[in-house]
């Protein structure tokens with residue numbers, strides 16, 4: 001299959017924008033899934049804003065099949081920009097789609113506070129466990145010992161566990177999926193879109209160019225969808241599940257809680273969006 | 278005729294409360310006044326003071342000498358007794374030579390039952406010494422404490438009366454200026470900015486707390502219910518500016534408040550607003566730096582920083598109000614032009630102006646929203662259309678148009694591009710706005726400048742002291758002979774400037790002195806840089822305190 005065939009459906013058909021991603025990159029599956037999820041959730045693209053930071057992943061808004069509002073901001077700052085958009089017009093569906101370096105490294109502080117607020121942003125993190133755009137440095141989720149040009153002696157720090165962190169902080173929706181699961185990924189996105197508050201979806205995304213350790217096959221061999229008997233409202237169980245990483249990597253909705261969204265608690269928004277005429 | 282009253286004590290002793298009482302009671306009496314504060318960066322202890330200068334005509338600036346010192350503490354007496362005029366009076370909470378004793382706490386406990394009413398005793402004493410009818414103060418106390426019940430009102434009134442009574446032997450020793458015919462409006466700088474923003478249609482304010490800008494954020498929060506404004510405490514300054522960027526992209530007029538160190542963290546976000554052409558409004562209340570500097574003091578040290586902050590090149594506005602009336606008007610104007618030109622605008626002020634309290638003509642409090650300049654557009658909309666003015670039709674997401682915005686260099690429709698010819702077109706488009714911005718720049722305000730041989734040039738909050746200095750020199754000829762012909766120019770807009778207009782306003786003068794609160798003559802260097810001024814002197818002040826008129830007069834004559 002040629003590259004174009006592989007991701008052709010995910011490209012804008014009406015515009016000049018060609019993806020600047022490597023052929024075979026996991027990002028293509030994500031853009032396809034976003035397109036599908038927007039349609040399956042029945043969203044009018046005029047009422048959706050995609051927000052991203054900087055990085056390979058963050059280019060996604062340019063590549064969706066049909067145009068959608070977007071705000072491609074600064075490295076690590078997708079969350080506050082999205083927060084501003086959501087506060088200004090809470091009737092918009094505001095979706096963040098960005099990389100692991102962007103969200104868990106540069107933007108880590110903002111992520112913590114978005115969870116605290118439980119603001120109704122849907123945050124899709126392309127987690128390739130590496131920095132792609134800046135050519136292969138370790139990311140906060142790189143496995144310990146990963147060798148890169150910069151981490152010549154291997155990564156000495158232990159990886160950040162975004163799911164455990166989000167569950168511990170009481171996020172209202174915490175999930176994981178993988179680019180190799182063509183139905184699971186868009187379905188999980190739709191589930192995130194249906195959650196009123198903040199939703200974190202960590203997406204395992206192979207970077208074929210810089211991450212030679214966590215390859216497509218590496219993820220595929222380990223990924224295990226959660227069974228039907230799994231209860232996502234049990235926080236301790238969810239935390240336990242989030243701590244599983246190795247020969248087995250659970251995917252699916254790990255945790256879900258009923259918490260009112262931030263915007264629903266702000267009296268000033270009750271009479272309509274701040275951005276209204 | 279004017280009188281300067283200074284109440285001084287440790288932080289936590291109610292210096293501010295007593296000062297606020299006087300300010301409100303005096304404005305109710307129709308006096309002109311200006312109050313300013315000097316405080317240390319601590320919650321308890323130290324030495325703080327609150328000055329209220331009252332007059333029978335407009336009061337423009339603080340005075341360094343004091344007519345009546347209320348010293349609540351020994352340190353206040355030791356450190357400040359030299360500031361009192363030879364014919365002035367000191368009321369001291371203790372026994373000391375050359376002072377009148379008054380035990381504020383003791384009296385409060387005796388007649389009011391509570392130490393916290395010591396400030397009513399102090400305010401009463403001030404009324405007593407100045408020969409004002411204490412009933413005016415009692416009336417005011419009645420209105421502020423009405424909500425707390427009759428008992429509290431009565432106790433405070435008793436404290437005030439007793440304070441005045443105990444001064445009977447000194448009553449009228451200092452003649453206060455004559456009260457006016459009706460109450461006057463008074464406002465502090467922070468509230469003037471906040472009201473300007475709120476009436477202009479502000480919808481969202483975000484900030485991470487930092488003195489002295491927090492006063493403005495608090496003031497906005499105070500108006501938030503009335504005007505339907507969301508006040509968001511961001512997790513840090515970087516978040517604050519990015520929240521503002523997101524909110525303005527989505528269409529809500531938004532503003533942030535910060536001070537030097539906080540703004541230092543926002544440079545990248547400012548640049549984003551420049552790239553995305555967002556009407557981000559930034560209130561920066563200056564305090565001396567570098568780094569944490571003097572957190573509770575004042576200065577004008579961030580002008581060059583604000584003018585050049587952010588990477589890359591993009592237009593911006595910088596306004597620097599001179600008094601509370603300008604603080605209101607220029608904040609409204611900043612929001613309006615930020616939207617008109619779709620580019621960031623600053624309100625550059627300082628601790629002194631934010632904290633001062635002054636009587637002024639009533640500020641319009643009814644909403645009069647600015648024009649956001651939005652267009653209704655359809656499916657073929659492009660956000661960054663190339664235009665002659667550099668200003669593209671602005672739509673916001675949620676309507677029929679799809680609005681695409683990218684921090685990378687982008688095409689007219691907002692997509693990333695590495696086409697270098699598009700890059701050049703986009704830079705040119707953004708910078709083309711500057712022609713319009715310069716042409717519409719607010720001219721400096723001239724005061725007694727027409728025939729002046731010596732021209733004082735100032736910006737921001739130095740306005741009042743400078744204007745008073747002009748009056749002192751012209752009308753009293755103080756300290757100089759022959760009496761100099763002095764006038765002044767004040768800049769409320771400091772960037773961008775219209776070089777021709779500025780050059781014309783400065784004209785040919787024997788002497789031009791640029792007076793500003795920094796060590797390097799930052800504004801003077803801006804004027805030189807744009808070719809509006811060649812030869813000038815600078816008068817620098819960077820000790821953390823505002824200029825006073827006498828200081829300007831002294832330094833003009835002896836430097």
Ligand SMILES: Cc1ncc(C[n+]2csc(CCOP(=O)(O)OP(=O)(O)O)c2C)c(N)n1
Pocket residue numbers: 054055056057058075098099100101102103126128130131132133134139
């Ligand atoms: C303030 C700032 N610091 C650094 C960079 C450089 N930079 C661009 S992308 C990136 C890392 C992106 O990594 P990740 O978010 O994991 O995305 P990926 O490229 O792997 O999809 C960095 C450090 C930048 N653009 N801005």
Ligand code: SF4
Pocket residue numbers: 020021022024025026027056057128132133206207208209210
């Ligand atoms: S560098 Fe990695 S993340 Fe970036 S496009 Fe190539 S494969 Fe994808």
